[in-house]
Amino acid sequence: MPTRLAPFGAVVVALLAIADQLWNRLLVRVVADRELSGLSHDAIATAGQAGDLLRNTCALLGVLTLGLAITEMIQPRHEAPLHQRLGLAGFAGIFLPTVLLAAVLPAERTTPLVVLFALGAVNLLAILLSTSAGRKGATFEMRSAMVGAALGSFLAFAATIFLLIGALTLWQHAHPLGTALHHGGELLWGVALVSLGVVGWPRERALWQQLSLGAGVVALMVFAAVGGSWLDHAMENEAFSSLAYGLLHGQLLLKVAPALYLTLHALVLGVGLSGLAAKSPLRRQASLGLLFLLASGIAPTTPLTLLMLALALTLVWRALVAQSLIEWLVRAGQDDLLALDAELDAETP
Numbered sequence: 001m002p003t004r005l006a007p008f009g010a011v012v013v014a015l016l017a018i019a020d021q022l023w024n025r026l027l028v029r030v031v032a033d034r035e036l037s038g039l040s041h042d043a044i045a046t047a048g049q050a051g052d053l054l055r056n057t058c059a060l061l062g063v064l065t066l067g068l069a070i071t072e073m074i075q076p077r078h079e080a081p082l083h084q085r086l087g088l089a090g091f092a093g094i095f096l097p098t099v100l101l102a103a104v105l106p107a108e109r110t111t112p113l114v115v116l117f118a119l120g121a122v123n124l125l126a127i128l129l130s131t132s133a134g135r136k137g138a139t140f141e142m143r144s145a146m147v148g149a150a151l152g153s154f155l156a157f158a159a160t161i162f163l164l165i166g167a168l169t170l171w172q173h174a175h176p177l178g179t180a181l182h183h184g185g186e187l188l189w190g191v192a193l194v195s196l197g198v199v200g201w202p203r204e205r206a207l208w209q210q211l212s213l214g215a216g217v218v219a220l221m222v223f224a225a226v227g228g229s230w231l232d233h234a235m236e237n238e239a240f241s242s243l244a245y246g247l248l249h250g251q252l253l254l255k256v257a258p259a260l261y262l263t264l265h266a267l268v269l270g271v272g273l274s275g276l277a278a279k280s281p282l283r284r285q286a287s288l289g290l291l292f293l294l295a296s297g298i299a300p301t302t303p304l305t306l307l308m309l310a311l312a313l314t315l316v317w318r319a320l321v322a323q324s325l326i327e328w329l330v331r332a333g334q335d336d337l338l339a340l341d342a343e344l345d346a347e348t349p
Contacts, residue, residue, distance in 0.1 A: 016058040017295035024051040087128040095121035102303035126150040129317040137327025141195045142320045148192030155185035156299035200275030200287035217270030224266035228259035249298040289315035
């Protein structure tokens, strides 16, 4: 039943994914600048090895969590039609072994062909799950989250294909088209983040608890803004822009305000962590989907980030279906009560 809270392992994987993102895409790149960090070569190498261990652990646990989720989703149930279950089984057969091999084998064995296979499989998953976006009972926010995540994933895939074609054939229009598609995917990714943040916020908590969580989010954003401003002044413009791009792969505002992506990351992270404190399992699942989507970044192109995107799509689908089922049960209960009232009225002399 998708209404129950996703397994505890999903929470662990989400936190590990965020830790991997901050460690490998941000901290390791900062300490690698020896003039800025002042660390020795051995210390930098140790930080890199710790990052590799964190990444591989996250990948292995993520594959296990996704495999269990897909196994549950392909069971014969009315919320997952036959064509969707067959597609999910095909996706699992292609994607899970690919990510598992990428996590076990050395990095140089992860060829572009492996990445393309994984990209295609994730987009198959996005297309299959997005067909549930029109379910009755789902709110506009959940539908926006599902469509935004799925369509954003497709545009990112198309952008990667066009950029790859441009690199191989030197077609002059490939890069502008790929960049435009990437920007479109970034906007849709933002739509999905906002929608999941609205759904997952623990509004059923007391006002003072919500204010406390909001204060924590603001404090996290201030810390990120101050840290980003310091890095912007301490590093060269090109190096800092590369750092900001590596965190989320955002391009739309990279030249104008690269530090904004660090603040955006802190905002989404704070809202996602706050949602884990919600009483409703549905809100907690939406918040988990938000954290996974944040960890995947925009237009993911590595096996681990694609795994995070697959987990995000899965959790968003679970939340959407749960919301639809809850609404259906509520309506069914109301209809039964109305029918009982009508029957009692008819029998009353």
